Amino acid sequence: MQEFHINYLALLVAAAARIVVGGLWFSPLLFGRSWRTLVGCSEDDMKKRLPMLVPADFITAFVMAFVLVHAVHYAGAATASQGAIVGFFNWLGFVAVVTLMQTLYEARPLPLLFINNGFQLMSLLVMGGIVAVWA
Numbered sequence: 499m500q501e502f503h504i505n506y507l508a509l510l511v512a513a514a515a516r517i518v519v520g521g522l523w524f525s526p527l528l529f530g531r532s533w534r535t536l537v538g539c540s541e542d543d544m545k546k547r548l549p550m551l552v553p554a555d556f557i558t559a560f561v562m563a564f565v566l567v568h569a570v571h572y573a574g575a576a577t578a579s580q581g582a583i584v585g586f587f588n589w590l591g592f593v594a595v596v597t598l599m600q601t602l603y604e605a606r607p608l609p610l611l612f613i614n615n616g617f618q619l620m621s622l623l624v625m626g627g628i629v630a631v632w633a
Contacts, residue, residue, distance in 0.1 A: 581630025
């Protein structure tokens with residue numbers, strides 16, 4: 499595997515950006531109420547679980563940024579839009595197809611697929627742009 503310099507501060511920022519995108523995406527202003535209804539989770543249950551979930555989410559977002567920076571590097575992406583394109587293709591090839599089939603096999607509602615995948619797509623676009631420019 500080709501070695502290259504990784505700016506770990508950029509990965510931390512990309513991970514934090516994913517948390518911010520998630521906070522907005524799943525807020526009552528956007529899709530929070532619909533998502534909670536579709537998964538059968540009350541607001542109180544979610545508030546109780548957030549202290550445990552946010553640190554775990556940040557760690558997994560950092561791992562995602564670490565893998566994404568490799569894809570961005572190998573693609574030669576150097577601008578935010580190029581990084582976002584790499585994020586899009588990673589979403590399409592690894593997230594969208596897997597979650598589509600999972601949703602179909604589990605007979606879950608399609609609106610849930612759209613909400614969850616919209617978040618994953620937006621996160622990867624933002625993270626790809628950040629790591630392409632800064633990492």
